[in-house]
Amino acid sequence: MKRKFIAVVTLLLGYQISAQAQSFQKTSQGIRTVTQSMNVEVSFYSPNIVRVFKKPEGSQQKKESLAVIKRPEKLKFDIKNNGQTVTISSSVIAATVNLKTGKVSFDAQNGKKLFTEKDNSTRFTAINDAGNPTYAVKQAYLLDKEEIIYGLGQQQNGKLNQRGQKLLLKQENTKVAIPFFQSVKGYGVFWDNYSPTTFTDNAQETSFDSQVGNCADYYFMFGGGADGVVAQMRTLTGQSPMMPLWSFGFSQSRERYKTQFELVDVVKKYRALNIPLDGIVQDWQYWGKDDNWNAMSFDPTTFPKPQAMVDSVHQLNAHLFIVSWPGFAPKTPQYQEFKSKNMLLNFDTWPPGANTKPYDVYNPAARNIYWNYLSKGIFSLGIDAWWLDSTEPDHINVKEQDFDQPTYLGSYRSVENAFPLQHTGGVYDHQRAASSKKRVLLLTRSAFAGQQRYATNTWSGDVGSNWPTLQKQIPAALNFSLSGLPYWNGDIGGFFAGDFVKGGGAKNPDFQELYNRWMQFATFTPLMRSHGTDIPREIYQFGKKGEQAFDIQEKFINLRYRLLPYNYATAWSVTHHAGSFMRPLYSQFPNDPAGFENSSEYMFGRAFLVAPVTDKGMTSKEIYLPSGSKWFDFWTGEVVKGGQTIKRETPMEIVPLYVKAGSIVPWGPKVQYSTEKKWDDLEIRIYPGDNGDFVLYEDENDSYNYEKGAFSEIRFKWNDATKILTVEDRKGEFKGMLGQRKFNIVMVSRQNGTGIDNQKINKSFMYSGRKLSVKL
Incomplete structure (x- = not known):
């Protein structure tokens, strides 16, 4: 943007600091003060969420957010004033305002330093925006030197950790601009501005610099970890409704x-x-x-x-x-x-x-x-x-x-x-x-x-059909999810496939390899969708049954359908508990720093660790298994201790896939479409080695009656020490609900069958909605 400066007026915190103690006014949600020709207001929206709102003194700006829908809660907070600073504390976090400079910082209740603005870092630069006198606005912060952050929407830079970046956050095909990041320290920051915004992180500062803004407006939220921060972002900006089955x-x-x-x-x-x-x-x-x-x-x-x-x-x-x-x-x-x-x-x-x-x-x-x-x-x-x-x-x-x-x-x-x-x-x-x-x-x-x-x-937009682009889709999806949006997908095989047309299109062996590896990845995304230009992608374009390219696609499409009960329960977790489908290792293993910057693996829900093959001709892959758990190789049943990097063979028909010990996974029937068969004869897979918990969710599949309570939940609990599976009383009901059903329990092991099918049932029983326990 070519800025027409109507005045060279830059309001920098820190100019002409008064030696006298500054005054402030208590509000129903926090405090407001005037310092350095600037109005500063700090408001608690909840015990976990604080809004920081700054504008030039005398401005009558009253902003109505497009993204934020939460209204401030009525809550109790303490205020302490020492003359130079004032601290507002909720039961979770404390916000401190320097009354001389306007700098705001945040601490946990245990005194741990979480986040701080940089001194003298709120800047309004007067501009003319299409005839409207307004400002370009910047806010800078200071992060710990080794602190890791995630988010910023979907960036195609191949990075999971967004430190050391200078990015123009502006909507483009293949790029999603969301001025939000979250930290491994357990907090998140949403800069509520809709103009193109430069995000900068370097040794001097971390900042948002927006082309247009009448105010500096951001929300600080504390969630304690990745899932908690996502939950706070949803609390602030809205929950995600159920998708149809x-x-x-x-x-x-x-x-x-x-x-x-x-x-x-x-x-x-x-x-x-x-x-x-x-x-x-x-x-x-x-x-x-x-x-x-x-x-x-x-x-x-x-x-x-x-x-x-x-x-x-x-x-x-x-x-x-x-x-x-x-x-x-x-x-x-x-x-x-x-x-x-x-x-x-x-x-x-x-x-x-x-x-x-x-x-x-x-x-x-x-x-x-x-x-x-x-x-x-x-x-x-x-x-x-x-x-x-x-x-x-x-x-x-x-x-x-x-x-x-x-x-x-x-x-x-x-x-x-x-x-x-x-x-x-x-x-x-x-x-x-x-x-x-x-x-x-x-x-x-x-x-x-x-x-x-x-x-x-x-x-992820009209991305290219090539291996480097496939690699970048994993961190792009994870950062998108960590920005608070749970539903993401991509064109299987990439959109622009013109480089493979001469070699036979869908019959080109190089394209078949790329497409099948991309499909394996897409099996473990919230929406599995084949699309692209240059080369038709229907399964029969690649060959026929009995040929490798066809058989691999058939295998993974069928795997997707066997996962329907698991995925639908995960969708309910998204809607009802602000959960996520695609989660970096950090989300589930916050005490294992070895996984914090792993951009080639992720958790799909809470049970599956997925490590897609993203290199041409790869016959084996090194995989890190997080510590604190044992892991089952999905295909073989082999149990591997976490906290180590292993090498897994990767023939074309295999994507490295591991299941966390203690997982309970419902396994759907083999079907041609999602509602072809009822879930009245459901396989329940138990991965022993730790205690487990899983809630099977069901509703009418494609209506909003669940919002009126028309759904059911069946909780499964696994006690690994006693080898007892408890199925709790069913909660809720809906039209067409199964009154009685059969559960077939499989204790997964290397000897008990592996993979999509061929599991040996350990015990079967009828369930009519009343609590029962089974010894295995």
């Missing part, structure tokens, strides 16, 4: 299916091959030519009977995603209506040459109009999920004045990073208002803090 199966996509007949035929082929499938995705241009871009209607030549297409997909027991974009070509009625009401942003978005413009997602009236077209043209047909592409949005033919564009909330520059939050929020809120029978599921290419409350599953 079918979304945890397998979804097939392509750029693009050119007719409705081609799309339905793909589902038919999967059914004929007995390959499980739950989702099919219709990408762009179903509306016809680019001059009709995003018309939210079907071209009568290639999609002559869209209702028949939707009905056919449903009759085949599958579900349909439809793509929608935030931009419209001039020929569309949407463009014309938005233009007539001054609700278009006047810059070019995808596709090039079509003069497509995005609508003003910040305007609630514009979001209403967007949904009205989407509902009448597509949702009324009974489609199941949305693919909201280009949610950054794409910005082509960039001009400096594009960022001066007025939006409903100010210049585009001032709110740019919140575009995906506003856009997805509009679709989610409108669909929720229209129907509670079908859960919202939004596949989206970008995200911002708080977007988890809108049922979004963000994919």
